[in-house]
Amino acid sequence: MSIDYRLDRKSLPEAVAEKLETMILSDRGRLTQRLPSEQAMAASFGVSRSVVREALVLLRARGLVSQKSGACSYISSPTPENLAQAIRRMVTLSDITPQDLFEVRVALETAAVRLAAENADAAGLARLERLAEAMAEAETAGDRERRTEYDIEFHGAIAAMSGNLLLKLFFDSVAAPLREMLKRALEANEFEDGGGYYHRQVVEALRAGEPERAEEEIRLHLARSMRNYEGAAL
Amino acid sequence: MSIDYRLDRKSLPEAVAEKLETMILSDRGRLTQRLPSEQAMAASFGVSRSVVREALVLLRARGLVSQKSGACSYISSPTPENLAQAIRRMVTLSDITPQDLFEVRVALETAAVRLAAENADAAGLARLERLAEAMAEAETAGDRERRTEYDIEFHGAIAAMSGNLLLKLFFDSVAAPLREMLKRALEANEFEDGGGYYHRQVVEALRAGEPERAEEEIRLHLARSMRNYEGAAL
DNA sequence: ATGGTATTATTGTCAGACAATCATACAATC
């Protein structure tokens, strides 16, 4: 006649995963640490190996552990790609439109370029210049594929130059699906861009250390390049 | 002596999950559809039930299916909470600082208020005004808890008014940890704010349909309120 | 010490079993 209020409605694997997660998070800093074997965990948690396995699948999906067949599980850190996939799923399944994606990207990048204008160092500026030049070269050579690569790298470098890890992470996550859209659009449409003119304008503003101007240049550039996405479905 | 090129280095559960995911995604629109039983899936995929179970755990972690014990699995859509959790994990595990969080929040909110200035409708503006008033009232009454609630709701309402689902989603995900920080800071520090003055300024700019001014007001307000976060650890 | 080999531990997958839970059909009641 045990009453058994059953406050834990969760399933056993979720409960185990939660415990493991708190253990992992409290142990951060000491990463790349190997976990006990599944049998050992099953014994210490008082559940069967199947439950531990399902818990590990959950944690792997969250990017918190990595498993190699035959070897033990290791603690790991979630990667940006992890978040990017979640966003992509969300975008394809919910009512988020390509325009939403682009607007968020503009928000992140304008903020990034503001911060970059204050953090800019010589090495970073030189790298941006190299990328802008390489892009212009690829464009005059007619190599649109390489042009796009350099373009993406340029914008990513600005996000990195902001010195804000979260900003960079968000930018990458949003840029990934946009990049795929762009690739599909490139195969169909004609491409149009100012041959790296805007990129150089941005670099100049960054070198001068003028956040407002840098933001304005990026905003112009992005508004212009948005046309290339038109007609591209998610 | 079968060569067995083994092009699929993935584990069986991942392969099954991938197949199921493409099936689900291609069937979107016809959601709330029930999947076959685990046994049936195991038979049709030619694997054991354990493999199907692990695949389902993966899909559940991605928010693509929901399971009720005893009943079948149902196709489902990922929720914002799903993404928010991923972001929270990412924030607690990496070297992201409170300042990073705040900067991203400013980026998202300034973009949101710009868009809101263009999308503003009477009902939304009225709601914002009610919230600003309620906040000012709570502040004069000395009820800091309620004041904070209205404050958060006000900013969330602006994000929602942008009409951009992804922007709102990101904002909520970033605001959640900031909100916790603020609560802790509130218990220690004295709080200082302009009694809802800035909020009213923002609403005015929105009503006038002036994106630039609205952004500037929000920026001022946020720069001012950032002091309240000082000394609060993540 | 170094490199190759054998042993051992661990994971990946399978099969079968049973209890707990849910869905459904059916009977009973108003």
Add this chain to the structure above:
DNA sequence: GATTGTATGATTGTCTGACAATAATACCAT
């Protein structure tokens, strides 16, 4: 006839045991 309660079957949740594939380790020969 609609609703409620019950019985039955299906399904999931968990456990156990097993074996092959793979990685880590210890051991041995050079």
